[in-house]
Amino acid sequence: EQSTGISNPHTKPLPLESKVLLVDDSAMIRKALKRFLSGLGYNNVIEADDGITAVEAVKNEKPDFMFMDVVMTNMNGNEALKTIRAIGSDVPVVMLSSVTDKSLVDECQQSGVSGFIFKPIQADNGAEIIKNYLKIA
Numbered sequence: 001e002q003s004t005g006i007s008n009p010h011t012k013p014l015p016l017e018s019k020v021l022l023v024d025d026s027a028m029i030r031k032a033l034k035r036f037l038s039g040l041g042y043n044n045v046i047e048a049d050d051g052i053t054a055v056e057a058v059k060n061e062k063p064d065f066m067f068m069d070v071v072m073t074n075m076n077g078n079e080a081l082k083t084i085r086a087i088g089s090d091v092p093v094v095m096l097s098s099v100t101d102k103s104l105v106d107e108c109q110q111s112g113v114s115g116f117i118f119k120p121i122q123a124d125n126g127a128e129i130i131k132n133y134l135k136i137a
Contacts, residue, residue: 020045021047021067022034022046023051023068023069024069025072032126034047036130051072054068064092068081078108095108095115114133
């Protein structure tokens with residue numbers, strides 16, 4: 001399927017009260033993701049617009065789950081992911097990308113992502129795709 005990359009190996013649904021961090025340099029994408037999450041019952045959502053802000057949010061906010069774009073200004077998602085892992089966080093991260101570069105997907109897998117979704121995420125199936133990735137443990 002066009003919008004899904006690697007699937008989430010986890011099976012336990014993320015509790016609805018969990019804090020979800022959305023990281024994308026596009027406010028429009030963050031708004032769409034937030035709408036999908038809200039529709040699924042997830043309302044404790046925080047946002048970051050680049051990798052540097054994402055790393056700070058992980059340190060300060062301790063999110064339970066993250067959706068993070070790969071290509072961003074200031075620090076790309078794959079670099080932010082490495083930094084997040086280096087500071088000791090094992091927060092589940094699902095990467096978002098319009099780039100389907102196999103080496104990039106492999107790099108993110110080596111850094112322990114929970115999944116990889118290829119953009120664009122369509123309005124008609126977006127919530128279902130997001131729901132499939134909202135799993136932990």
